[in-house]
Amino acid sequence: MWIWLRERAVQTAQFKADLRRRAADLRAEAAARENLTAANLRLSAVLGDFRGEMLAGYAAMRSEADPALAMAAHEGGCCLPVVLRKAAPLIFRTWTPGEPLVEGSFGTRMPPGTAPERIPRVLIVPMLAFDARGYRLGYGGGFYDRTLEALRAKGPVTAIGFAFDAQEADLVPVELTDQPLDLIVTPTRLIWPMAA
Ligand SMILES: Nc1nc2c(c(=O)[nH]1)N(C=O)[C@@H](CNc1ccc(C(=O)N[C@@H](CCC(=O)O)C(=O)O)cc1)CN2
Numbered sequence: 001m002w003i004w005l006r007e008r009a010v011q012t013a014q015f016k017a018d019l020r021r022r023a024a025d026l027r028a029e030a031a032a033r034e035n036l037t038a039a040n041l042r043l044s045a046v047l048g049d050f051r052g053e054m055l056a057g058y059a060a061m062r063s064e065a066d067p068a069l070a071m072a073a074h075e076g077g078c079c080l081p082v083v084l085r086k087a088a089p090l091i092f093r094t095w096t097p098g099e100p101l102v103e104g105s106f107g108t109r110m111p112p113g114t115a116p117e118r119i120p121r122v123l124i125v126p127m128l129a130f131d132a133r134g135y136r137l138g139y140g141g142g143f144y145d146r147t148l149e150a151l152r153a154k155g156p157v158t159a160i161g162f163a164f165d166a167q168e169a170d171l172v173p174v175e176l177t178d179q180p181l182d183l184i185v186t187p188t189r190l191i192w193p194m195a196a
Pocket residue numbers: 058059060061064081082083090105106107108126127138139140141142143144
């Protein structure tokens with residue numbers, strides 16, 4: 001039984017690693033040809049329901065869909081994720097669009113350590129791949145899973161995935177620790193995940 005469970009875990013990890021590689025290629029192709037203005041407008045429309053609430057966005061890296069326009073339009077304040085250490089939830093520091101960022105770990109950019117820490121009510125979540133159930137695949141650190149788990153234990157939070165349509169996978173492999181997205185915004189669609 002235990003050997004079988006370990007086999008399954010190894011298979012899931014390998015499947016995730018394969019999907020990560022393919023999703024990174026598809027995302028890079030989409031980023032090279034697509035304009036994100038309409039997607040940011042759609043994201044802004046969704047964020048209208050959260051006016052006055054603290055928004056966590058992200059400083060786009062590699063070919064991630066860039067939510068900068070929607071963040072700049074949000075009324076209620078923005079913050080950005082900061083990696084404290086491996087296997088720990090992210091923390092969030094306030095940031096006003098246009099302010100300088102400093103280099104963080106894993107090639108990220110983050111607000112300086114002097115920026116006050118905030119607890120977001122709504123998050124724009126970056127990713128490599130997603131499926132219609134709202135499961136997502138990131139860079140494999142488990143940072144957003146741990147973060148959403150901790151935030152959801154304390155109160156209501158809304159996690160909005162932001163991605164190119166090409167990042168949709170039939171089924172993202174799921175582990176017990178994966179935290180699903182509440183909503184996904186793409187350049188053409190607003191996806192309300194069905195509970196699997
Ligand atoms: N823009 C953005 N900011 C973010 C995230 C993100 O996904 N996007 N994060 C979301 O968590 C956190 C940073 N997490 C990251 C985790 C791993 C890697 C990374 O480069 N991983 C390597 C493999 C590393 C290894 O296995 O040693 C890779 O992808 O090649 C990057 C960011 C916080 N900030």
